[in-house]
Amino acid sequence: MGEVNQVVDHLKLEYKGIFNIKELFGMFGRWYKESPYEKGGDYISEQRTHHGKCIEYVYWPWKKQTDYIRHYMKLRILIYDAKKVDVMVDGKKQRLDHARFLLYLDGFVENDYESRWRDTPLFMFIRTLASKFFYKRYAKFMERMVIDDCHHLYEKFERFFNMYRSFRPVKKQPHFYY
Amino acid sequence: MGNMEKKLREKLRKKIKWQYEQYKSVGKIPHPLSHIRFKGVWDMQDLYEFVANFLRERKYKFHEKIYKHKHPSPYGVEQQLVWEANQVVDDVYTYVINFYVHTYDAQDIQVKMKDGSVRTFTKGRVWIEITSHIDMYEHIGFGKNAFLAYLKIVMQSYLLRKRHGWIEWDVMMYREVQKLIWLMRRRLKMEYDEYEQKDWMGVHT
Numbered sequence: 001m002g003e004v005n006q007v008v009d010h011l012k013l014e015y016k017g018i019f020n021i022k023e024l025f026g027m028f029g030r031w032y033k034e035s036p037y038e039k040g041g042d043y044i045s046e047q048r049t050h051h052g053k054c055i056e057y058v059y060w061p062w063k064k065q066t067d068y069i070r071h072y073m074k075l076r077i078l079i080y081d082a083k084k085v086d087v088m089v090d091g092k093k094q095r096l097d098h099a100r101f102l103l104y105l106d107g108f109v110e111n112d113y114e115s116r117w118r119d120t121p122l123f124m125f126i127r128t129l130a131s132k133f134f135y136k137r138y139a140k141f142m143e144r145m146v147i148d149d150c151h152h153l154y155e156k157f158e159r160f161f162n163m164y165r166s167f168r169p170v171k172k173q174p175h176f177y178y
Numbered sequence: 179m180g181n182m183e184k185k186l187r188e189k190l191r192k193k194i195k196w197q198y199e200q201y202k203s204v205g206k207i208p209h210p211l212s213h214i215r216f217k218g219v220w221d222m223q224d225l226y227e228f229v230a231n232f233l234r235e236r237k238y239k240f241h242e243k244i245y246k247h248k249h250p251s252p253y254g255v256e257q258q259l260v261w262e263a264n265q266v267v268d269d270v271y272t273y274v275i276n277f278y279v280h281t282y283d284a285q286d287i288q289v290k291m292k293d294g295s296v297r298t299f300t301k302g303r304v305w306i307e308i309t310s311h312i313d314m315y316e317h318i319g320f321g322k323n324a325f326l327a328y329l330k331i332v333m334q335s336y337l338l339r340k341r342h343g344w345i346e347w348d349v350m351m352y353r354e355v356q357k358l359i360w361l362m363r364r365r366l367k368m369e370y371d372e373y374e375q376k377d378w379m380g381v382h383t
Contacts, residue, residue: 124269125330
């Protein structure tokens with residue numbers, strides 16, 4: 001474990017309504033393939049309650065940027081009260097999920113991830129001096145890359161939920177709606 | 179050796195001594211002491227499990243260092259518990275939280291719940307002290323000689339100063355310790371149920 005800097009701190013996305021949980025994770029999986037991040041799963045929990053399913057996922061996507069710098073994120077996805085509902089889409093009935101969705105996104109830059117510059121105090125001093133003083137602009141550039149990746153992923157989630165914004169459950173609509 | 183040189187040497191010696199003292203004093207960043215004082219009925223097992231779970235979910239290592247069960251008096255049992263939780267954040271920082279729990283006049287009572295089940299709660303008084311700090315450069319060995327100590331002072335004072343004070347201290351204090359205290363108060367069902375940093379999401383860069 002090297003020197004870890006948190007650059008994106010709890011970016012939060014909240015949504016309540018209809019969406020497809022399976023498609024959500026499909027979209028997220030495609031993002032993994034498109035971006036060169038490696039999949040790092042950490043924690044999955046699912047609980048069935050009388051008011052619906054409560055699901056929690058924590059992922060740690062990471063990628064090695066150089067031999068010295070690694071980027072990683074922490075995604076905490078919380079889904080509360082997930083229930084199946086029937087929805088009319090283009091004149092066809094579809095079975096989707098209704099739930100409350102929460103996403104917390106953190107971004108990190110890890111310097112010296114192989115811990116080659118931490119064994120002696122002098123090495124550590126040089127490492128700190130390099131990242132904070134000599135290569136300050138380079139370190140900032142690396143931080144900016146993680147920030148951009150985090151915002152890109154955040155916007156992907158936003159776009160995904162915007163697709164479902166107009167969907168309404170069948171039973172709650174007036175009879176003249178369709 | 180001239181008089182001037184003597185003065186310079188003395189000045190340098192004093193300066194190095196002062197720097198070493200400073201080095202020793204900046205080995206860790208402490209947090210203010212927080213405490214909970216409660217009198218009434220509570221579920222000790224639930225409180226214990228909750229604290230252990232909360233810390234384990236956040237990747238802390240949790241240790242019960244002392245468990246003292248004193249000879250019961252006519253008023254009840256006196257217990258002392260000392261817990262420690264620590265988490266290695268990276269090469270530089272280690273978060274440490276210390277708990278001191280002391281119960282007075284504690285008696286086990288049977289409580290009948292609304293659904294008819296019977297549970298064992300504790301009735302008495304409890305005093306909980308929570309101290310925490312951030313250890314820095316624990317395993318690196320900056321204390322071997324004066325030169326390395328000086329390097330550490332330079333790092334502390336100039337290179338990582340903002341990070342120590344504004345990022346690590348705040349994050350640990352407001353997101354870990356204060357949140358835990360708030361949730362512990364909730365477990366004890368205390369009237370004061372406020373957590374100022376509830377919606378604090380940090381800096382969105």
